[in-house]
Amino acid sequence: MGRKIFALMALALLAGCATPPPPAPGSAASKVVAMGDLKNIEIGPMRVARENGFMTVNVSLNNTSSYNKTMYYRFAWLGNDGFPVAEPDTWKSLTLYGSQSSFLPAIAPVPKATDFRLEVKTP
């Protein structure tokens, strides 16, 4: 009996250590390239549209901590083949106030951009 309980506990602990499944293709999470752990910044749903021939993206962000948080981000614009179609964007810094929810808009530099990635780093 004791052994069974021990075995069950060991299994439960190991399951916790298992790596999470990769995000589903086409989901918002699959568009985020986090460089390291994203501390206290939650990336929410994204709205993608094509306005006047250019792809536009709007990403919702949420600061889950009660302190101001700075993050560095940039968008990478990809073509149909998944490779970049333009020079990399410049890195930008954004500060979110404690518990703030905000939106991050972006416009593609060239009309042939059909996909994007959001590269984020929290210092």
Place this chain on the structure above:
Amino acid sequence: MSLIRLSLLAAVALLATGCANNSPTLGSKNISYGDTKAVETVTNEFGSTDLQMIAESMTRSLAQSGTLQGRPVVQVYDVKNKTSEYIDTREITTSIKTQLMKSGTARFASDNTDMQSQVDQLKLQNQSGLYKKSTVSKTGNMVAAKYRLEGSISSIVKRSSDYKDVFYKFSLQLIDVESGIAEWMDEKEIRKTTER
């Protein structure tokens, strides 16, 4: 004794290979190439990240606005520097022109800086008598600009014992030359704060 000598020799050889430079580089280790897209916060003054952010946001906003239909010809004027700093505003203009060109939404007429070379080349081709008539670019065929792109950058600097705050505001407008109407305007604000 010979074992000690051997081990000493091996240690020296290991050290020597460690000091050897196997990268294709030449020069001192103090100098290295950096990332041109990195966020630069060396000082509070106008920097490379500010230039890049302005050019990026202004060109994308203009390209995506739909005002530039059919790749019109645009004449770009120098950005007026209304700040108290030295800023090479021509570089802001050049970046904006380059990115607009790459987006495929506009074409540019010779601006005031290129006009002299353009006129000199035309005069040389047409009046010097040096060139074959069939290859000469004739005068009187330059395409005039449909739009004018003008901008200015200003700053507000505030200092206290704890903070130095610099607020930049860059505004850009697209004006139809014939009607004089501004068809598109946008602005970019940047705040840089130094906490002492």
